[in-house]
Amino acid sequence: MSEFAVELRNVVKRFITPEGHEMVAVDHVNLQIRHGEFFSLLGPSGCGKTTSLRMIAGFELPSEGEVLIDGQPQGKKPPYMRPVNTVFQNYALFQHMTVFENVAFGLEMEKVPKEEIRRRVGEALEMVKLSGMERRRPRQLSGGQQQRVALARALVKRPKVLLLDEPLGALDLKLRKEMQLELKALQKEVGITFIFVTHDQEEALTMSDRIAVMNQGKVLQIGSPMEIYERPNNRFVADFIGETNFVEGEVRSMEGEWAQIYIPAWGRELSGRAGPGLQVGQKAWLSIRPEKIRLLDEPRVNESIQGRILDVSYVGADTRLFLEVSGVRLKVWEQNRLSSLEATHFYRAGDAVYLALFRENVLILRRE
């Protein structure tokens, strides 16, 4: 067994648009996906995540570079020669076949004996909780059930890697949340490497062991959900995953993993964790998550900054405050630990507040 389940080495995919322009969909992508990992490709539409997945499946061939599955270079192998299976966004269930025939299709192609097919299809359907639905047609099933059939159809082949192309996109929110947990549990159970394509950052954070964030054909950052959220490498990742406040500034000094940034709008220096590639004298972004800004009623800490509340929106678990701090707008999420009906925790537009930006919560990112 090779070290990685799937490896992409310097993979480039170029397309010619119908207008005759060349378009780089995937731009020198390197990925190393470990065995048994739940790996997500996350990014906005058109970022190259689906194209990357399709190159692993063999539906597209790379213009440059190499795709390896379990250490084997795939070259120009067609999809039916690759030890991976795909769950499609629209499920692509064969409408003219029953659920049983759909799931059995892949085993028939392998010339598995009839008895074994019956047994394995039965097990696969049981695994996705669809026993008893063998005779139904895909059209007679709900969206969630169709999704499970697609999953069973792919898993019954016992692939080395399962590729999932936004498989939950067509489901409604509640079902999607259920399926996220179920899919994650299923992956643990079967121990197969999952490569999951999604544009939903929350979905990626919930399910993945590791995430690769992509934009414009490039991989911007690879890491665990926590690393991606807490230590984004650059402004795009910080902005795409969750919400972030950005304040313009200039790097004044650096010491180890810490940097000092001067914020002209506030006329003061702040300290924060230095992002990659940062240099003294460079323009930079101060970046801080809205839930990581501490609100104070009075200027207690000497670093606290005065601001004014522009707008308040109460969303149950949080109160979302929109502040103006010397010409800079900031978002602050305050968790409603105490009932918001208590007068002491009731924020009003126009009130003055003091905020503290602790350096552990501040990231200083390069401005490109």
Place this chain on the structure above:
Amino acid sequence: MNPYQRSWFVRLATILVYFFLYAPIVILILFAFNASRTNITFQGFIPYGERLVMEGSLVRASPCGPFHWFCELAKNREVTHAARNTLSIAFTSTLISTIIGTMAALALQRYEFRLKTFSQISLYIPIVIPEIVMGIGILVLFTQLFSLLNSLLGLSGDARLGLGLGTVTASHIAFSIPFVTLVVQARLHGFDKSYEEAAMDLGANEWVTFWRVTFPMILPGVLSGALLAFTLSLDDFVITFFTTGPGATTLPIYVYGLLRRIITPQVNALSALWVSVVFLAVLAIQRLENRQV
């Protein structure tokens, strides 16, 4: 409720349209049962088992009663021969044009190639240009080709290549292909390639994918294209007229020949049968079109 639905004008227009469309057919069929040889006026139905005088000549009672002319038709060697020709041409040309037309539709759907737009547009040309132009064109092509081949191969007498069933069939195949392709293309529109990708992903090669997944899914479109090709071939007069040869008379050509002499109710009987066949074919097409993928 739709305000137009109750308008007297809309009702009248509807009635008139149906009248003009179907009155000739109804009259045509009615006259197939006419107790008259010349078929100029309707003389009533032919009764069972009676001797009958038709415009002066005594006719022995027909065992077929009102269906007298249908029985006469069945006895008519020329008609049965023409019917056999028509059906064999229709079946052969339908089969071949459906295969070629479907392949063309799949190629146009799937692949990007140079002259793709040209190929697509050129499909419409045989449909829009006058049939008589096509007919003359095909005739000129065949005569030139055959005279060249005959002299090259030194063929003479009966061995000489000439117009006949083969040329009619070939030209029917030619004019049916665009119709089949367009019907199948309409069906393929929105056919998601992910079904084929899924099949290949599950281990089916291109050949198996086609027969197990693609073909069953596009079958309704292919069948309705085939039925269209079949009715077109059954009906065709103009192109057949130019490309037919000795012994290759089809029903439309035969009826045309009859009309130049005398319109007997046999023609009506033939037409009635014909209309029924085409009508059933159209019904079948409709049912297929309405079936979902």
